[in-house]
Structures are given as structure tokens and as C-alpha cells.
Amino acid sequence: MINPRPARRTGAGTIVFALVLIVIGGYYVLRNTLGIELPELNSDALVPVLAVLLGLVLLYRAWSERSAAA
Secondary structure, eight states, rough: OOOOOOOOOOHHHHHHHHHHHHHHHHIIIIIIOOOOOOOOHHHHHHHHHHHHHHHHHHHHHOOOHHHHHO
């Protein structure tokens, strides 16, 4: 029997990416526009954190799609 519903995607990657953009944008608004003293963002530390977050999202999506297919 054919399943009439297509597989539903969670959109977890989009949510994580949007949250990262909001946090980074909020940091710069607070620091540059409002003049609130915040520590400098070290891009050398930020890139690995973003890579780990992206990897976790990809693993989660692959695992959830595999579980749904079973």
C-alpha cells in the first residue's frame, strides 16, 4: 500500500541557522548600536562552534529520517 503522506521534515537545520544569526546579530546590535560593553567575538573560536552545531543538526536529521523510514 502506498503512503499518501510525504515524509515530514522538521526544519531543524533552518531553526538552528536562524537562531545563530539572531544571536550574532543581537550581539552586534547591543555592542555597536546601543554601545553596551561586551567582550570581543573571536572568529577563531566561533567557526568551530558553528561547525559542531551544523554537524549535530545534520546527524539529527539523518537519524530522524532513518527512524521514520523504518
